[in-house]
Amino acid sequence: METKLESRVRQTRVILNSNYAAAYAVRDADVDVISAYPITPQTGVVEKLSEMIAEGELDAEMIHVESEHSALSAIIGASAVGARVFTATSSQGLEYMHEVLHIASGMRLPLVMAIATRALSAPISIWNDYSDLMNVRDTSWITFIASTAQEVYDSIIEAYMVSEDPRILLPSIVAYDGFWMSHTYEPLYIPEDRKTVLEMLPRRPRYTLDPDNPITMGSIVNPDWYYEIKYQQVEAMKEAYRVIREADAKIEENLGRVYKPVESYLAEDSEILVLTYGGIYGTLQTAVDLLRSEGLKVGALRLRLWRPFPARDLKTLVEDAKTLIVVDRAISYGASIEGPVALETIAALYREGLYPTIASFIAGIGGRPVSEDDFRDMVKKALELGERALKIGSIHWGVRGAEYE
Amino acid sequence: MSSIYRIRGVRDLPREELFAPGHGLCAGCTAGTVIRHLLKISGRNTIVVNATNCVEVSTTMYPYTSWRVPWIHVAFENAAAVASGIETALRVMARKGLIDPNKRINIVVLAGDGGTYDIGLQALSGMLERGHRVMYVLYDNEAYMNTGIQRSGSTPLHAWTTTTPVGKVLRGKMQPKKPIAEIVAAHRIPYVATANIAYPIDMDQKFLKGLQVEGPSFIHVLQPCPTGWRFDPRYGIEVGRLAVETAMWINWEITMGDFKVTVRVPKRKHVKHYLRIQGRFRDLSEEEIEEIQELINKEVERINRMAGEEVIGPLAE
Amino acid sequence: MSWRELPIGGIILEAGNSVKRKTGDWRVLRPVIDQERCVRCYICWMYCPDGVIEIRDTPYRTKAGRIWNITFEIDYDYCKGCGICAQECPVKAIELVEEVK
Ligand SMILES: Cc1ncc(C[n+]2csc(CCOP(=O)(O)OP(=O)(O)O)c2C)c(N)n1
Ligand code: SF4
Ligand code: SF4
Ligand code: SF4
Ligand SMILES: [Mg+2]
Numbered sequence: 001m002e003t004k005l006e007s008r009v010r011q012t013r014v015i016l017n018s019n020y021a022a023a024y025a026v027r028d029a030d031v032d033v034i035s036a037y038p039i040t041p042q043t044g045v046v047e048k049l050s051e052m053i054a055e056g057e058l059d060a061e062m063i064h065v066e067s068e069h070s071a072l073s074a075i076i077g078a079s080a081v082g083a084r085v086f087t088a089t090s091s092q093g094l095e096y097m098h099e100v101l102h103i104a105s106g107m108r109l110p111l112v113m114a115i116a117t118r119a120l121s122a123p124i125s126i127w128n129d130y131s132d133l134m135n136v137r138d139t140s141w142i143t144f145i146a147s148t149a150q151e152v153y154d155s156i157i158e159a160y161m162v163s164e165d166p167r168i169l170l171p172s173i174v175a176y177d178g179f180w181m182s183h184t185y186e187p188l189y190i191p192e193d194r195k196t197v198l199e200m201l202p203r204r205p206r207y208t209l210d211p212d213n214p215i216t217m218g219s220i221v222n223p224d225w226y227y228e229i230k231y232q233q234v235e236a237m238k239e240a241y242r243v244i245r246e247a248d249a250k251i252e253e254n255l256g257r258v259y260k261p262v263e264s265y266l267a268e269d270s271e272i273l274v275l276t277y278g279g280i281y282g283t284l285q286t287a288v289d290l291l292r293s294e295g296l297k298v299g300a301l302r303l304r305l306w307r308p309f310p311a312r313d314l315k316t317l318v319e320d321a322k323t324l325i326v327v328d329r330a331i332s333y334g335a336s337i338e339g340p341v342a343l344e345t346i347a348a349l350y351r352e353g354l355y356p357t358i359a360s361f362i363a364g365i366g367g368r369p370v371s372e373d374d375f376r377d378m379v380k381k382a383l384e385l386g387e388r389a390l391k392i393g394s395i396h397w398g399v400r401g402a403e404y405e
Numbered sequence: 406m407s408s409i410y411r412i413r414g415v416r417d418l419p420r421e422e423l424f425a426p427g428h429g430l431c432a433g434c435t436a437g438t439v440i441r442h443l444l445k446i447s448g449r450n451t452i453v454v455n456a457t458n459c460v461e462v463s464t465t466m467y468p469y470t471s472w473r474v475p476w477i478h479v480a481f482e483n484a485a486a487v488a489s490g491i492e493t494a495l496r497v498m499a500r501k502g503l504i505d506p507n508k509r510i511n512i513v514v515l516a517g518d519g520g521t522y523d524i525g526l527q528a529l530s531g532m533l534e535r536g537h538r539v540m541y542v543l544y545d546n547e548a549y550m551n552t553g554i555q556r557s558g559s560t561p562l563h564a565w566t567t568t569t570p571v572g573k574v575l576r577g578k579m580q581p582k583k584p585i586a587e588i589v590a591a592h593r594i595p596y597v598a599t600a601n602i603a604y605p606i607d608m609d610q611k612f613l614k615g616l617q618v619e620g621p622s623f624i625h626v627l628q629p630c631p632t633g634w635r636f637d638p639r640y641g642i643e644v645g646r647l648a649v650e651t652a653m654w655i656n657w658e659i660t661m662g663d664f665k666v667t668v669r670v671p672k673r674k675h676v677k678h679y680l681r682i683q684g685r686f687r688d689l690s691e692e693e694i695e696e697i698q699e700l701i702n703k704e705v706e707r708i709n710r711m712a713g714e715e716v717i718g719p720l721a722e
Numbered sequence: 723m724s725w726r727e728l729p730i731g732g733i734i735l736e737a738g739n740s741v742k743r744k745t746g747d748w749r750v751l752r753p754v755i756d757q758e759r760c761v762r763c764y765i766c767w768m769y770c771p772d773g774v775i776e777i778r779d780t781p782y783r784t785k786a787g788r789i790w791n792i793t794f795e796i797d798y799d800y801c802k803g804c805g806i807c808a809q810e811c812p813v814k815a816i817e818l819v820e821e822v823k
Contacts (some may be wrong), residue, residue, distance in 0.1 A: 085494075211474060236730075619794030
């Protein structure tokens with residue numbers, strides 16, 4: 001992300017953690033119905049929103065449901081009658097929603113959900129990784145992964161722009177690191193006047209449950225029609241890429257911040273690129289500086305858009321590099337490459353006709369910190385292993401007793 | 406709200422059918438009767454939230470729908486949560502001027518026994534506790550019919566289902582039916598009632614009351630299922646009537662805490678009359694039938710105590 | 723019809739269009755109302771699960787000279803022949819006859 005000094009909209013500097021940044025975006029989007037269930041580390045979003053409603057800063061209602069399954073179900077109902085809606089969760093809560101995630105997208109409802117990512121039980125852990133998010137990869141939700149509180153704010157606004165676009169009508173997730181971001185305060189800019197946000201988010205008509213025009217939503221579909229209806233989702237998800245780029249342009253124009261599906265740092269002349277996602281991007285950039293001072297031509301990439309997967313952007317950025325290192329924060333057990341983003345990256349680059357040397361690392365599982373030194377050592381390990389790295393599958397970084405030669 | 410304010414008899418019911426024919430419910434499925442009456446009472450200003458069940462799969466076989474009111478199905482266990490969202494959204498949007506604030510829209514859940522007693526109980530309890538203005542209609546056919554007649558928490562003692570066969574060791578369902586309407590009533594919502602398709606005017610009056618209250622209401626309707634209960638479809642109403650005449654089923658209501666039996670039974674028939682015409686009870690022994698009769702006798706005593714008088718009379722035949 | 727023409731999300735826009743599915747061919751037994759006997763009590767109409775007994779505002783004069791303002795008629799396009807109406811008719815004015823196809 002790059003911030004332009006002058007933007008069309010007047011903004012104020014605030015200090016917020018990512019949970020609160022999400023809440024402010026929801027407030028500024030004039031959301032009507034919120035429903036959520038407490039789970040660490042997401043809870044701050046809902047607490048902040050409750051406060052805003054209690055203080056009359058936001059004219060919305062919070063449905064205090066008895067589970068995440070009901071949270072998502074309740075906002076599906078609210079959205080089906082035309083309301084703008086929001087929910088937030090983490091980890092076990094997201095898993096508990098799973099069935100309804102598919103239904104939400106299948107019903108083509110423009111829901112927006114924040115996820116403060118967290119490891120999955122068992123053993124139970126409240127700390128960060130991205131196993132929860134990666135598990136919902138195939139649920140047909142547009143998925144942004146933010147790396148700063150500013151980006152969380154902007155991405156939630158953007159999510160409504162894209163989800164509610166009549167060409168798309170798919171739900172969106174804005175994910176960010178549990179604790180590392182959800183509980184870390186950072187400065188950010190938000191518009192002084194909420195009207196400027198609402199101008200970016202006009203209420204648009206769509207099919208809703210209305211007694212004056214009764215429709216049937218959620219019917220049972222036989223093999224004769226099911227695939228065509230699901231194929232519409234395939235197309236909408238592809239189309240979402242274009243609409244996201246349009247929204248990026250509007251965010252830039254109005255708020256002065258530039259977003260790309262894949263962000264990069266010193267990538268242009270790099271021989272070695274490291275791709276990761278979420279809040280550790282800052283650490284990675286520091287590591288890149290470190291390695292550059294040692295004379296290695298290293299650059300950093302960050303995946304901001306997970307679904308739809310930005311294969312072309314990745315291709316353009318990786319084209320001139322010899323080595324690509326993917327650092328994942330989740331495990332796909334039993335996969336040939338156990339890092340989910342690495343797996344996807346390899347498929348995307350193959351599709352685009354690009355075959356760099358690739359190494360897949362998994363790090364930061366269950367809240368284990370990933371430092372500059374870790375990144376530096378991963379790069380060195382990747383260079384040492386060369387072509388052999390991928391034969392190993394994924395390298396589980398820092399696991400005591402795991403050896404890769 | 407519907408245009409009807411009072412129903413004394415069948416002639417007060419509107420002729421208009423908001424539930425179109427051409428659906429795939431089995432011939433003689435009394436769920437059709439329930440839905441027709443429900444929509445006659447609720448009228449056009451109604452949104453129906455249907456849990457996954459026989460009704461859902463039979464009445465919305467894409468690209469065809471039998472519903473002439475807005476209708477939504479999301480999943481099996483969450484109809485009450487979906488309805489909560491709808492009710493809340495309509496309220497907020499009316500307040501914000503996004504929809505007409507003067508239009509009262511009825512929100513009705515239609516769920517089966519499986520979707521209510523078992524998998525949907527949590528969402529239902531949440532909806533009741535939060536006090537949403539939703540009328541929850543449970544049509545109770547005493548098993549998971551849509552998946553092919555498996556036992557639910559509603560299946561009565563000794564009834565055969567595909568998962569509770571009547572064998573040498575196990576004799577149909579080994580537990581009695583869960584008292585769901587009283588579990589709901591324990592949430593102290595404004596209106597709870599039990600009804601039965603054989604007494605449609607009583608049922609319709611209950612639908613009407615349920616729609617008029619300002620909080621949640623719950624109408625539990627016994628819905629004889631010819632396919633799952635194994636009887637000739639022509640007897641659907643007769644089976645319902647026998648359920649009441651034997652006190653296997655009692656039509657009552659609780660209005661703001663006041664309990665009242667709405668269909669009194671001066672003299673009760675023996676339960677064998679009810680059991681005999683259904684294949685699901687075919688293999689029961691005399692002792693097992695008596696065991697069921699004993700359960701009913703105790704229940705009748707309890708109900709009479711609650712009513713403070715003898716609303717259900719003694720066993721006559 | 724291709725995926726482009728279908729409304730998204732599997733929604734059905736035409737309320738009550740199941741009338742295009744004629745379920746009358748399910749019928750094995752055909753209920754026949756004897757208009758002479760019928761006492762216009764609404765009971766069959768009230769119970770029919772498929773809502774296919776119609777109340778028509780056509781007057782009917784019985785042989786005995788009694789005049790009714792309405793008649794009850796069964797829509798055989800949809801009647802599934804369950805027999806509930808015949809079973810419940812208090813004056814046995816509905817007979818179930820073998821369906822001939
Ligand atoms: C989470 C989930 N589990 C199981 C099912 C399968 N299922 C669909 S309908 C149904 C039975 C419904 O039973 P009930 O609520 O009693 O309604 P009925 O079909 O008997 O009218 C079941 C088990 C499902 N759809 N979703
Ligand atoms: S199985 Fe029973 S409840 Fe289901 S449609 Fe058939 S008769 Fe109705
Ligand atoms: S139930 Fe019998 S008497 Fe009554 S209206 Fe129908 S046909 Fe006529
Ligand atoms: S046989 Fe059944 S479906 Fe046909 S009219 Fe009579 S009650 Fe209705
Ligand atoms: Mg059932």
